[in-house]
Amino acid sequence: xxxxxxxxxxxxxxxxxxxxxxxxxxxxxxxxxxxxxxxxxxxxxxxxxxxxxxxxxxxxxxxxxxxxxxxxxxxxxxxxxxxxxxxxxxxxxxxxxxxxxxxxxxxxxxxxxxxxxxxxxxxxxxxxxxxxxxxxxxxxxxxxxxxxxxxxxxxxxxxxxxxxxxxxxxxxxxxxxxxxxxxxxxxxxxxxxxxxxxxxxxxxxxxxxxxxxxxxxxxxxxxxxxxxxxxxxxxxxxxxxxxxxxxxxxxxxxxxxxxxxxxxxxxxxxxxxxxxxxxxxxxxxxxxxxxxxxxxxxxxxxxxxxxxxxxxxxxxx
Amino acid sequence: xxxxxxxxxxxxxxxxxxxxxxxxxxxxxxxxxxxxxxxxxxxxxxxxxxxxxxxxxxxxxxxxxxxxxxxxxxxxxxxxxxxxxxxxxxxxxxxxxxxxxxxxxxxxxxxxxxxxxxxxxxxxxxxxxxxxxxxxxxxxxxxxxxxxxxxxxxxxxxxxxxxxxxxxxxxxxxxxxxxxxxxxxxxxxxxxxxxxxxxxxxxxxxxxxxxxxxxxxxxxxxxxxxxxxxxxxxxxxxxxxxxxxxxxxxxxxxxxxxxxxxxxxxxxxxxxxxxxxxxxxxxxxxxxxxxxxxxxxxxxxxxxxxxxxxxxxxxxxxxxxxxxxxxxxxxxxxxxxxxxxxxxxxxxxxxxxxxxxxxxxxxxxxxxxxxxxxxxxxxxxxxxxxxxxxxxxxxxxxxxxxxxxxxxxxxxxxxxxxxxxxxxxxxxxxxxxxxxxxxxxxxxxxxxx
Numbered sequence: 001x002x003x004x005x006x007x008x009x010x011x012x013x014x015x016x017x018x019x020x021x022x023x024x025x026x027x028x029x030x031x032x033x034x035x036x037x038x039x040x041x042x043x044x045x046x047x048x049x050x051x052x053x054x055x056x057x058x059x060x061x062x063x064x065x066x067x068x069x070x071x072x073x074x075x076x077x078x079x080x081x082x083x084x085x086x087x088x089x090x091x092x093x094x095x096x097x098x099x100x101x102x103x104x105x106x107x108x109x110x111x112x113x114x115x116x117x118x119x120x121x122x123x124x125x126x127x128x129x130x131x132x133x134x135x136x137x138x139x140x141x142x143x144x145x146x147x148x149x150x151x152x153x154x155x156x157x158x159x160x161x162x163x164x165x166x167x168x169x170x171x172x173x174x175x176x177x178x179x180x181x182x183x184x185x186x187x188x189x190x191x192x193x194x195x196x197x198x199x200x201x202x203x204x205x206x207x208x209x210x211x212x213x214x215x216x217x218x219x220x221x222x223x224x225x226x227x228x229x230x231x232x233x234x235x236x237x238x239x240x241x242x243x244x245x246x247x248x249x250x251x252x253x254x255x256x257x258x259x260x261x262x263x264x265x266x267x268x269x270x271x272x273x274x275x276x277x278x279x280x281x282x283x284x285x286x287x288x289x290x291x292x293x294x295x296x297x298x299x300x301x302x303x304x305x306x307x308x309x310x311x312x313x314x315x316x317x
Numbered sequence: 318x319x320x321x322x323x324x325x326x327x328x329x330x331x332x333x334x335x336x337x338x339x340x341x342x343x344x345x346x347x348x349x350x351x352x353x354x355x356x357x358x359x360x361x362x363x364x365x366x367x368x369x370x371x372x373x374x375x376x377x378x379x380x381x382x383x384x385x386x387x388x389x390x391x392x393x394x395x396x397x398x399x400x401x402x403x404x405x406x407x408x409x410x411x412x413x414x415x416x417x418x419x420x421x422x423x424x425x426x427x428x429x430x431x432x433x434x435x436x437x438x439x440x441x442x443x444x445x446x447x448x449x450x451x452x453x454x455x456x457x458x459x460x461x462x463x464x465x466x467x468x469x470x471x472x473x474x475x476x477x478x479x480x481x482x483x484x485x486x487x488x489x490x491x492x493x494x495x496x497x498x499x500x501x502x503x504x505x506x507x508x509x510x511x512x513x514x515x516x517x518x519x520x521x522x523x524x525x526x527x528x529x530x531x532x533x534x535x536x537x538x539x540x541x542x543x544x545x546x547x548x549x550x551x552x553x554x555x556x557x558x559x560x561x562x563x564x565x566x567x568x569x570x571x572x573x574x575x576x577x578x579x580x581x582x583x584x585x586x587x588x589x590x591x592x593x594x595x596x597x598x599x600x601x602x603x604x605x606x607x608x609x610x611x612x613x614x615x616x617x618x619x620x621x622x623x624x625x626x627x628x629x630x631x632x633x634x635x636x637x638x639x640x641x642x643x644x645x646x647x648x649x650x651x652x653x654x655x656x657x658x659x660x661x662x663x664x665x666x667x668x669x670x671x672x673x674x675x676x677x678x679x680x681x682x683x684x685x686x687x688x689x690x691x692x693x694x695x696x697x698x699x700x701x702x703x704x705x706x707x708x709x710x711x712x713x714x715x716x717x718x719x720x721x722x723x724x725x726x727x728x729x730x731x732x733x734x735x736x737x738x739x740x741x742x743x744x745x746x747x748x749x750x751x752x753x754x755x756x757x758x759x760x761x762x763x764x765x766x
Contacts, residue, residue, distance in 0.1 A: 014364075016371065018685055021364035047369075126742040157358060158685065169743050176739050177685045208333075225356035228341030237335050289340055298336075 007039050009311050010059040012076075014045035017068025018178060019155050022225070026286035027065035029293070033304025034063070034311065046076065054085050061314040062087040063307065065286060067154055072282045073099045088307075088314045094258035095282045101151050101183050104257060108277040111256040113249050115277040116268075117142070118185040120151060123176045131169065138184060139165050145187035146171075150178040154281060156221050161187060185278075190270040192219060193236045195250035196284065196295035197263045200309035201316070204254050206247035207295035211236035227289055234298040242273035249275045261310050264292055350456075350478050359696065362684050366693040372725030374712045375693040377521065377668055381584045383640045384633065389584075392623035400619045408615040410607035412438025412591065416622040420591055424577060426631075427553050428563030431570075431593050437602045438613045442551060442578040442590030447473050448605045449547055449574055449592065453511045454479045459503055461513040463491055465671070465700030465709070467521045467549065470514055480508065481702045488662075490527035491515060493534045500542050512545040512574075518553040518561035519667025522700050522711035526665060529562035536569045549576045552667035554634050557642040561666060571595050579621055581668075582634050587617040641668070647719035648712060651726035656733065661712075668715035671697075673708060675737060680710045683736050690735075692728035 011034070013027020014020055024045075031041045042059070044050065046066065054062070062085055070076045074096035080087045090098065098104050102120040109115050119138065126134060138146075148171035149159040158178035160171035175182035196207040211233040214223035223229045236243065250265040257263075257280055264284035267275040284292040286303075293303045366373040396404050411417070417436040424431065439445040454460065456478035462470065464483030474481050482503060485495030496513075503510055513535070517527040527535070539546050548565045566575040578590035592602055606613070624630065648670055652661055661672045674680060681696035695713075697706025712729075714722055 014368075016365050016368050016688075016691070018362060018365075018688055020368075021361035024364065045368075123739060123742060127738075131743040173739055173743065174682055177682055177736070178689075211335075221358040221361070222355045225361075228339050228344035229355065231337055231339045233335050233337040235333065235335055294338075298333075 007061070007308070007311065007315065008057075008059045009034055009039050009041050009061050009063050010054070010057070011041055011043045011063045011065055012046050012050075012071070013043060013065045015066050015068070015071055017066070017071065018153060018157050019067035022155055022285055022287060023065060023067045023071065025288070026067065026283075026290070027063075029286050029288065029303075030063055030065045030307050033302075033307045036304045037308045039308060039311065046071075051079060051083065054080070054083055058085070060086070061311040063311055063314075064089060064283065067283055067285065069099075069152070072154075073152065086314045086317055088310045089261050090257075090259045090263070090282050094260065098257045098259060098263070098280045098282050099152055101149070101279050102181075104253075104280055105277065107256055108253050108280075111252050113252060113256075113277045114274050116147075116186040116188050118183055120181060120183050121172075122181045124180075126172075135165075135168055135172075138168070142184070142186055145189075147185045147187045148172060148175050149183050149185070150175045151181035151183045152179050155285070156219060156224060159220075161218055188268040188270055188276045190268045190276070191236065191238065193238075193246060193267050193269060193275070194291040194295075195247055195265050195267065196292045197250055197254040197259070197265065198296070198301075198306060198310075199254075199261055199313075200306070201313040204251050206250045207292075207301075208234050208298040209236040209238070209243060209246055209250075210234045210291045210294055210298070211238075212291070224285075225287065225289055230289075232291070232294055234294060236269075238269060239273060242269060242275075245273065246275040249277065253277055253280050261313060262292070350476050353475070359681060359684060359699075362688050363693060365688050365691075368691075371688075371691045371693055372717055372721050372728060373693040374714070374717065374722070374725045374729070375695045376713055376716050378716045379581050379585060379637075379668075380640055380644075380716055381586070383637060384584060388624060388628045388633065389620075391627055392620050395623045395627065396616070396619045399623075404616045404619040406615055408612040408618065410612050411603045412436065412613055413615065413618040413622060416589075416618045416625075417591075419622060419625045420577065420593075422625075423554075423582075424564070424566075424575070424593065427550070427561070428567030429575065429593070430567070435593055435596065435599050437592045437594065437599055437606060438618060439590050439592060439606060440610060440613055441580055441585070441588045442549065442576040442592075443469060443473075444588075444609075445576045445590055445592040445602075446470055446547075446549065448602050448609070449512075449576075449594075449598075450474060450477050450479065451605060452598070452601055453545070457509075459508045459510040461496070461499065461510060461544070463515055463520065463523070465522050465697060465706055466514065467516055468695070468699045470549070471700070471702055474514075475702070479511075482508075483701065483703060483705070484513070486523070486525070488525065489531060490517060490520065490523070490525045491531065491535055493531055493538060496535060496538055500538070500544070504542075510542070510544050512547045513539055514547045514549065515565075516549045516551070517565060518550055519555065519664050519669075521552070521667065522669050522695070522697075523671045524662040524664030524667055524669045525671070526561050532562060532565050533568060536565055536572065540569070540572050544572075546573045547576065548573050551576075551578045551581050554582050555638055555641055555668075556666035557638060557645060558665050566593060574598060582637065583621065583624065583630075587614075587621055589613065589617050589621055638666075641666075641715060644714040644717070644719055644722055645670075647722045648714040648726065651723040655726050655730035659733075668713050670712045670714065672710050672712055674710065674733065676708070677740055678733065678736055679707045681707060683732060686735060687729065687732045690728045690732050692725045692732065694729065 011031045074092040078092035105115045146162040192212040213231040253265045264281040266278040454477040460479045485492045566573045575593040695711040697709030
């Protein structure tokens with residue numbers, strides 16, 4: 001344990017994204033996990049003094065437990081690269097690709113994964129082409145329920161499942177309130193699963209898939225962060241061949257997007273066993289109700305030890 | 318070296334038997350009244366309000382920096398020197414006698430004459446609100462409240478499973494005719510009305526003040542109908558241009574429970590408030606207070622008592638008035654400059670302006686855009702139990718400096734115009750329906766109360 005005692009890790013949590021609250025909770029959990037293994041931890045909210053602090057203190061590794069922009073969109077990671085500061089998680093370019101859901105879906109599809117039919121619409125398209133025409137076209141093209149979500153961001157913020165087409169305009173407005181581009185996706189019915197991927201230097205492994213069953217049927221913000229509101233089953237109850245396919249798909253997504261160290265890939269597995277790629281999370285939630293720590297535990301890993309292993313992998317470069 | 322992580326042979330691990338969890342083994346054990354206490358996307362958005370880049374027009378925090386520290390230090394020194402052991406000991410469940418005497422002096426400024434025996438000191442007036450609700454409300458009992466009304470009162474009422482019914486209000490607060498009608502409707506429906514909750518002076522969130530004649534009329538209505546009035550008056554002394562009418566309790570002793578606090582006229586960190594109640598109610602409140610907390614903080618009570626005895630507290634309240642008046646003016650001027658087409662209340666005291674948005678804008682749905690523009694406000698929906706308030710927002714001018722207030726309103730104008738532009742893009746469609754999903758109880762972060 002000698003080296004771990006000396007390891008100095010700067011955990012970043014907070015920021016000014018919509019997911020600040022979640023990030024603060026993730027950061028606290030990461031810091032607690034590292035402290036339990038003798039790491040010297042500093043927990044900071046990224047602000048105007050951050051880059052100077054890093055230049056002056058040169059921590060062995062930075063653990064950016066940041067969700068949403070600018071923690072996940074690659075911006076901060078790019079600056080850390082400029083500073084030559086080692087950090088946990090994906091490099092800037094990969095983060096930027098995965099952060100943008102339409103781009104991630106395109107890359108995943110090119111790698112052979114199934115992903116729901118979708119259309120990406122910047123809000124300006126509605127101004128230019130008229131809402132009525134666009135919404136009619138969408139109704140014609142997509143059968144059944146839709147999912148409308150901001151093209152970027154997490155924690156189900158701004159996401160609406162649209163069963164009744166009358167609700168589509170409201171859903172669009174709610175998505176655009178979070179960002180200027182919205183993704184309208186065919187809703188696949190099936191088993192909702194999240195596959196966590198871990199790579200502490202020996203190549204990516206998929207952790208046990210977690211099956212997600214929200215009490216209310218929708219994995220909303222409330223269902224994500226209120227203990228008791230969602231049932232999680234690990235490993236997901238899938239046929240062995242289907243299960244393996246889902247895990248393989250997660251690792252494919254992780255590597256295709258060029259992700260590093262950790263990610264969480266979300267799928268819906270349909271009735272015939274096809275895992276439909278929804279998104280890959282560059283910095284998955286690490287709160288007390290988050291899937292990633294659950295998957296670590298199910299795999300027999302101590303979460304703090306895993307966070308330390310990732311910090312050490314980052315420190316090694 | 319830390320012990321190595323277990324390694325998997327390939328890309329996945331051996332499957333084991335599935336185990337399910339909902340992460341809360343007590344999920345089925347909670348009381349019915351806890352239903353709805355859940356994580357809230359809206360509440361989470363307020364986390365950014367604490368960042369210095371964000372202008373928060375959301376919070377209800379008094380500007381305690383305007384309180385000269387030497388006044389507090391002097392009081393603290395005297396507490397330690399003169400009352401050390403007593404200040405560190407349990408005290409009376411009713412509160413420190415000398416502080417209750419001083420509370421009479423404070424209430425006298427708003428026309429209240431009372432006996433020191435009828436004052437019960439509580440942990441902020443929020444606690445008194447809870448005690449009164451606990452004392453009167455069985456599940457399903459009706460509480461009448463202004464529309465809109467104080468958000469954290471709604472949280473208390475709902476936690477005791479009250480049936481909160483809003484009473485119509487206008488530019489002068491509670492509408493007496495609307496109150497009569499609502500009472501008649503509810504009684505006709507067989508409902509049991511327990512009390513009317515009101516913030517009559519510089520209301521939260523409306524900023525509106527109930528004129529004297531209406532106070533009298535509403536008291537008459539409630540007396541005739543056998544309805545207790547719960548008068549919550551945190552802001553009454555913080556008037557700007559002219560004092561608020563005297564307290565409702567100044568005319569009616571038996572039918573009013575009055576709630577007061579030092580949170581706005583001194584500092585909320587002490588957590589000292591009080592209830593002034595008719596004898597029979599007061600007796601029960603004391604017993605409830607003891608059951609809940611044994612006694613209010615002796616240390617805080619001694620400190621406030623020493624402050625009131627040693628400082629010119631009336632002048633200090635006047636100084637607070639000056640600070641908040643300047644901020645109110647800054648907010649109204651900025652609204653005139655940046656959002657001239659909208660309408661808002663013009664408070665003569667207190668902390669809040671109530672803004673009405675253009676038709677179809679949804680204050681709650683718009684909040685993420687505001688966060689992106691680095692300005693925070695409280696959506697009007699927080700102040701209703703029935704889904705009302707979507708076209709309103711509460712703006713607080715108590716905490717940010719006048720310069721920040723102006724910048725905050727400028728940013729808010731960007732948010733509103735952006736949202737209007739977005740809705741305009743959907744202008745050829747039907748009006749946008751409002752989401753109807755069941756929502757958790759909005760428990761505001763403390764800083765928003």
